[in-house]
Amino acid sequence: MPPKGFLFAGVNCGIKKEELDLGIIFSPTPAEWAGMFTTNAFKAGPVLVSQSKVQNKVRAIIVNSGIANAGTGEKGIRDAEEMCRMLGENLGLGEDEVLVASTGVIGKALPMEKIKEGIGKAIAKLSPDAFSLFARAIMTTDRSPKIVERELSSAKGKVNILGIAKGAGMIHPNLATMLVFILTDAKAPGELLKKYLKEAVDSSFHCLTIDGDTSTNDSVFLLANGESGIEVGEAFRKVLGEVCLELSEMIAKDGEGATKLIRIKVMGAPSRDTAREVGRRVAISPLVKTALFGEDPNVGRILCALGNSPCPIEPGKIDVHLGGFKVVSKGTLIDFPYEELKGYLANREIEVNINLGMGEGAAVVYTCDLSYEYVRLNAEYTT
Amino acid sequence: MPPKGFLFAGVNCGIKKEELDLGIIFSPTPAEWAGMFTTNAFKAGPVLVSQSKVQNKVRAIIVNSGIANAGTGEKGIRDAEEMCRMLGENLGLGEDEVLVASTGVIGKALPMEKIKEGIGKAIAKLSPDAFSLFARAIMTTDRSPKIVERELSSAKGKVNILGIAKGAGMIHPNLATMLVFILTDAKAPGELLKKYLKEAVDSSFHCLTIDGDTSTNDSVFLLANGESGIEVGEAFRKVLGEVCLELSEMIAKDGEGATKLIRIKVMGAPSRDTAREVGRRVAISPLVKTALFGEDPNVGRILCALGNSPCPIEPGKIDVHLGGFKVVSKGTLIDFPYEELKGYLANREIEVNINLGMGEGAAVVYTCDLSYEYVRLNAEYTT
Numbered sequence: 001m002p003p004k005g006f007l008f009a010g011v012n013c014g015i016k017k018e019e020l021d022l023g024i025i026f027s028p029t030p031a032e033w034a035g036m037f038t039t040n041a042f043k044a045g046p047v048l049v050s051q052s053k054v055q056n057k058v059r060a061i062i063v064n065s066g067i068a069n070a071g072t073g074e075k076g077i078r079d080a081e082e083m084c085r086m087l088g089e090n091l092g093l094g095e096d097e098v099l100v101a102s103t104g105v106i107g108k109a110l111p112m113e114k115i116k117e118g119i120g121k122a123i124a125k126l127s128p129d130a131f132s133l134f135a136r137a138i139m140t141t142d143r144s145p146k147i148v149e150r151e152l153s154s155a156k157g158k159v160n161i162l163g164i165a166k167g168a169g170m171i172h173p174n175l176a177t178m179l180v181f182i183l184t185d186a187k188a189p190g191e192l193l194k195k196y197l198k199e200a201v202d203s204s205f206h207c208l209t210i211d212g213d214t215s216t217n218d219s220v221f222l223l224a225n226g227e228s229g230i231e232v233g234e235a236f237r238k239v240l241g242e243v244c245l246e247l248s249e250m251i252a253k254d255g256e257g258a259t260k261l262i263r264i265k266v267m268g269a270p271s272r273d274t275a276r277e278v279g280r281r282v283a284i285s286p287l288v289k290t291a292l293f294g295e296d297p298n299v300g301r302i303l304c305a306l307g308n309s310p311c312p313i314e315p316g317k318i319d320v321h322l323g324g325f326k327v328v329s330k331g332t333l334i335d336f337p338y339e340e341l342k343g344y345l346a347n348r349e350i351e352v353n354i355n356l357g358m359g360e361g362a363a364v365v366y367t368c369d370l371s372y373e374y375v376r377l378n379a380e381y382t383t
Numbered sequence: 384m385p386p387k388g389f390l391f392a393g394v395n396c397g398i399k400k401e402e403l404d405l406g407i408i409f410s411p412t413p414a415e416w417a418g419m420f421t422t423n424a425f426k427a428g429p430v431l432v433s434q435s436k437v438q439n440k441v442r443a444i445i446v447n448s449g450i451a452n453a454g455t456g457e458k459g460i461r462d463a464e465e466m467c468r469m470l471g472e473n474l475g476l477g478e479d480e481v482l483v484a485s486t487g488v489i490g491k492a493l494p495m496e497k498i499k500e501g502i503g504k505a506i507a508k509l510s511p512d513a514f515s516l517f518a519r520a521i522m523t524t525d526r527s528p529k530i531v532e533r534e535l536s537s538a539k540g541k542v543n544i545l546g547i548a549k550g551a552g553m554i555h556p557n558l559a560t561m562l563v564f565i566l567t568d569a570k571a572p573g574e575l576l577k578k579y580l581k582e583a584v585d586s587s588f589h590c591l592t593i594d595g596d597t598s599t600n601d602s603v604f605l606l607a608n609g610e611s612g613i614e615v616g617e618a619f620r621k622v623l624g625e626v627c628l629e630l631s632e633m634i635a636k637d638g639e640g641a642t643k644l645i646r647i648k649v650m651g652a653p654s655r656d657t658a659r660e661v662g663r664r665v666a667i668s669p670l671v672k673t674a675l676f677g678e679d680p681n682v683g684r685i686l687c688a689l690g691n692s693p694c695p696i697e698p699g700k701i702d703v704h705l706g707g708f709k710v711v712s713k714g715t716l717i718d719f720p721y722e723e724l725k726g727y728l729a730n731r732e733i734e735v736n737i738n739l740g741m742g743e744g745a746a747v748v749y750t751c752d753l754s755y756e757y758v759r760l761n762a763e764y765t766t
Contacts, residue, residue: 042690042714071686073699106683107716214691216683273617286669286753287761294762300489300599303454307425308597315425316456331425332456333490344503370669372758378670379677379754 001151003185005029006228007126007201009251010133013118015066015104015111022118023063023137025078025181026126028089030057033099034193036201038218045069045076046100047219055322057190059097062087062179063138064115065166066104068177070216070301071254079110086116090123101219103140103166103177131162138166138179141377146250148243152235159186159228161239165247167218167254170231178205180247187226196237197222204244207276208366209283210255252366258372261366262292264352269361274311279365281309283351289370295345297338299327302352317357323350330357386536386543386568388412388610390509393516396501398449398487398494405501406446406520408564409474409509413440413609417576418482419584421601428452428459429483430602432467440573444564444604445470446521447498448549449487451560453599462493469499473506484522484602486549488562514545521549521562524760529633531626535569535582535618542569542611544622548630550601550637560600561588563630569619570609579620580605587627590659591749592666593638608714635749640756644749645675645736652744657694662748664692665735672753678728680721682710700740706733713740 001009006027013022035054035254037047046069062083069076084098084122125133135145143346146165167178182197201220222240253261264282269275282288285305291298302320323344333375344350385391389410396405418437418708421432429452445466467481485493508516518528531546550561565580578733584603605623636644647665652658665671668688674681685703689696703711708720727733 040687040690041692041696042686068683070715071683071711071714073713105455106686166452214687216687216690286757290758290761293758296762300451300454303489303534304597304599307423307599313424328454330456331454333454370758371762372755374669375673375676375753375755375758378673379679 001160002128002162002176003183003227005185005225006183007128008130009122009125009127010130010135010137011118011122011125013121014114014122017062020133020137021064021066022115022122023085023134024122024126025061025134025183027223027225028061029225030059030097031223032188032190032193033058033221033223034190034197037306038123038214038216040216042071042213042216045072045080046102047217048077049080050099050101050219053096053099054146055318056096058099058223059093059100060087060091060248061101063101063179064110065140067102067108068104068217069102069110069111071107072109075109079112082112083115087206090119099221101179101217103138103179103217106216131164133336141256142166143254146247146254148246150239152232152239152242154230154235155285156230157228159184159230159232159236161243163243167251177215178251180205180220182222182240182243184224185226185228186224186232186234187228187230188224188232193222193224196240199237200241200244203241204248207279207364208248208252209280210252211381231375248355248366252368255368256377257371258368259371260292260369261349262352262368263349264365264367265363266352266354266356268356268358270359271361272363275361275363276365277311278306278309278354278356279311279363281305282354283365283367286370289367292345292350293369293371295342297322297327297336297341297345299333303328306354313356314358316347319355319357321353347364384543385511385514385532385545386566386610388568388608389566390511390515391517392505392508392510392556393513393520394501394505394508396504397497403516403672404447404449405498405505405518406519407505407509408444410442410606410608412527412608412610413442413480414606415571415573415576416441416604416606417573419580419603420555421472421597421599423597423599425454425599427485427600428455428463429485430600431460432463433482433484433602435483436479439479441482441606442476443470443474444482444484446484446562447493448521448523450485450491450493451487451489452485453598455492457595458492462495465495466498469502471763473502482604484562486521486562486600489599513548516666518547523549525549526637529630529637531629533626535615535622537613537618539613540611542567542613542615542619544626546626546630548634550634560598561634563588565601565605565626567607568609568611569607569615570611570613571615571619572609574606576605578657579623582620583624583627586624587631590662590747591631591635591750592663593635631749635751638751639760640754641751642754643675644732645735645751646732647737647748647750649737649739649748650745651739651741653742654744655746658693658744658746659748660730661689661692661696661737661739662687662746664688665737666748666750669753672750675728675733676752676754678725680705680710680719680724680728682716686711689737696739697741702738702740704736730733
């Protein structure tokens, strides 16, 4: 069940030829919200505009795909504000109650007339069930929409959580961006949402890397409109974490050209942050990623990537397993059953387990392999 | 002319099937030397062994290709020492007068018997002209040997400098490594060599990135045996810089799967280090590299990579040119003649000029594009 009190729409407004390219979420009841945004210095207009509303309650979100409204300077900010104003006007909301996100080509200006018309069309179609159309309207090179639904039951009643994401990497070609929308009818103060979202994002989307780049438009939104009437705490925190993790894995699996989901588990680090840093270093190595695409037990590349980690490591303490196969003991490669390990690497999901032998810090980093298709998508796509 | 007083050999010792895989450099006159080595925490045995001799004068270098002797623990160190001992014994030198380097597959043990035989074979062939055989003997996936010869004339006479490099990236598949040997008959104290080499490497090999990884075996050696009898200063410093730069460009052009040499020039940075950091961030972006492979003027990707730089930048101050075409003004993409720019990107050498508008720091970073061939080389190569 989608969370109570949210309406959705996804339409084509003409930025793309035929595919859906404009999405709206509307909660007639004002929602508490929390957001996390790209750390890229080139923040897109819509990011700056949504970020500025972090103190407000909000009632709607407008999202377009096809053009990222990034690298567009002052005009980009004005266009993002105008999107909020136009939607607000049509729904009888203040501009400050509307959030905005964009994803697509960097450097192009938005066709504001088309968006204006699209808004009218979308409003006419708002419905509680149209979240899958919304999920489609925000896609760029995604192969499929990414939706996670969860229900949280307690003696007091039921709370629903709906997560919708797009992105085939922390960045796309110049169809940039990871966008995530998590909606719930739970009742929770904004401060709690912020705390929970930060935690959940830290162990999910922040542990996800496709190609090491962070887009100009990345945004994660969490809205709680309280329509269930149920106040939430720890149980919600846990489910929110699961929703973010599941969406992260969906994004990694759908990474550009990806043929495998790769989980890099780092244990024995001095701290959790170090564990994540080390895992990321392995996850972004094109040599590790191409080896896994080739289903080649090329363990030396993993060691090499570990050695390049910006965090201090002690080579002589490191153990590495690929799935259940131990391949490095105390920093030295050991014999392993080559054919069996190659068999393991033929799976669609691969685990690289690294024990640094230094402490108690642990983290999991999610990524995918690097294939011909990645190069094709990114070289042949023409601006 | 090769520098006076150096003898070379390159032979096959059986690590590889038929190709040359063992190289020797011998200077009967003890040479002052300076070395710079990988920062990777997993330093290979030969790196640790050569590094330990930084206070000595040296007379010989032994290098094998095919096996990197990395990820091999204590045994790897002992094998590297043994290589020095064996060559020293054969040439009547102390073990401490011999440097060692290896490049190739990580995690395999060296076939010491074969190397022993190879040493005998190589010594029998030592000659001043065999440097091109040496250059071949250290190759792994290089498409061609990399040799630069320079002569430095002054009223006092002539000094010769010979640079030999291998590497198609800061790291290779698991045929790891960049190795550089620079030999001169100039007379110079070790301290001066260290200073000059550090400077030269800082603006050349340290500004080179193929895939963002630094191998376990990277080493740069500079040996001066003084045979010309001529003491050198500023003029030598300059030529040494040029030799390093030329070898760097050769390596970038020969990057795995590379079709283009890309020079990323960053100006207007707060410092030179910042300029280099920012340039590197652009150079390692797989999105920028695939776009350039596709000859696609995808400027948004450059902006996005800039925005991900770990150094503070001010988006509103940034100008970007591709060759002579201005594409970003004050952080905003501007119209450019699309077809003409596409024509420019069809060249074999591309310049990306970035002005951060913040200060006087400048640096050039060298890289190559990311092609299907890169994926093929790294995915299909089997351990």
